[in-house]
Amino acid sequence: MKIQKEVVLPDGNQSFKLFEPRLRNHFFWHYHPEYELVYVEAATGIRHVGQHVSSYVGSDLVFIGSNIPHLNFDYGLKTDYKQIVVQLRKPFLGDAFQQTPEFNRIRQLLDRSYRGLSFGGETKIEVAEQLRYMRELNRFDQLLQLLKVFQTLAKSEEVVELNDRDTSVKLFMNDKIRMTAVYNYIHQNYNEHPDVNEIAEQVHLSTAAFCRYFKKQTNMTFTDFVNQYRITQSKTLLLQGKSVSEVAYDVGLESLSYFSKLFKKIVGMNASDFRKQYRI
Template sequence: MKIQKEIIEFEEGKSFKLFSPSLKNCFFWHYHPEIELVYVEACNGIRHVGKNISDFEGSDLLLIGSNIPHLNFDYKIQTECKQLVLQMREDFLQNIVFPVPEFEAIKKLLDRSYLGLSFSGETKRMVVEKLHFIQDKNPFESLIGLIEILQILADSTEVKELNNEDTRIKWFLNDKIRMGTIYDYIHENYNQDPNVNIIAEDVNLSTPAFCRYFKKQTNMTFTDFVNNYRINQAKLLLLQNECVTDVCFHVGFESLSYFNKLFKKYTGETPTEFKKKHLTKIAV
């Protein structure tokens, strides 16, 4: 459950691979030198890229740079989940992009990908359409399609940087704590009363040392992370048309007013507003 280096194999004569992995029941906290473009489609889920931990609704499109630790995006998703992952050879930037002056914008995009980039809106729609299009094309047509995808991403303003600092693997290599143990503990106990003392003991740290470690790794306190996880689970239940009061207690909150306040803090809207807006979209 420690950070693992993923060894990626490519077919002979191909500069990239495009496939649909499924690791729902696996905690795969990993890195690889290959740049990766990921599209995931689910009601909601958690993205953990570098030090950024956040959630997504409906779908997510991410460009993840070389040697950035990240968690598989279908981890613990309880609903249907679809994924497309595109991985470029380690020398893709050096051999294909660098020598061509017309690819300057793409070069800057891939250089910037070490921050982890999340794309939305029309950009996401266009790229996903092209990803599906190139799936069954011959190697040459697929490569041209990939260049078009990268140009769309390079020109886009519908992008969010997930990290504000370099989180490549060198920063994480000394991490001896099992992040998977922490994730699993939170997943099993988020609706009860997760105890920081218990999880600290499970990973062989004093509570103060664990709190410092967790904040350094995630930019969040343990309490903030648990609350964020609870709100993420609450959104899933609300999308299933569950009653707001029932959802509040189901995910571990003891006060409806506090749940409403925290939900609005994390999402910008109350649970009732969230439910009304998103269920209306689904109905339409």
């Protein structure tokens, strides 16, 4: 499957869609003209927005701009999870944000969203609670609550821009490579010996051309991406109670010292400290 355009069909009587998708067994590399706010609770998962690829732990709150390619945040999850998604039309509320001074901060938030915005700290906690509360409201009150959510996000300094440039779908429209095949290959082989020559052949490119393509798509080398995928998988295994040495072997890194070095480089702490901090 190439990148897909998701057709968002909110109720004709509503300007946005609030729902709780569950797609962990489905690779959905997609885009849509609508803005999207995603909150997910999971032990750990993959965050792929535009050219940014990383992982989250515990929960994630991301605001994605119009036509930014992204992977579903629950893809490949092996543990239970909860997810709330809001999709809203562009332009949202017509010209209201342009003509109403009280909406200036929210308008600026929408303008920045093309980079993909990840929120943490107290902002993430507060917005998660606001989104849960929204589910119990009627449509008009949901709209008012959504404006409060956006105002909370707009005022927050607990935000990271995931991309440093425009990564909207216009930059991806000539992509003829099946990213699904690449992800599936890595998922099936990350604990063995993934071979860049093999996946390049599968997607009908020379190795050099594939490496250029992959770097352009993800802003990472194939090797760095595989290693990050390994570490993402290792987080789940650690939280399931496996020892550090077992996990290193299970994700295909037979050198415990190399696994430990890589884990600390990517996560910012050693594997034992990670398990103590996040395991319930």
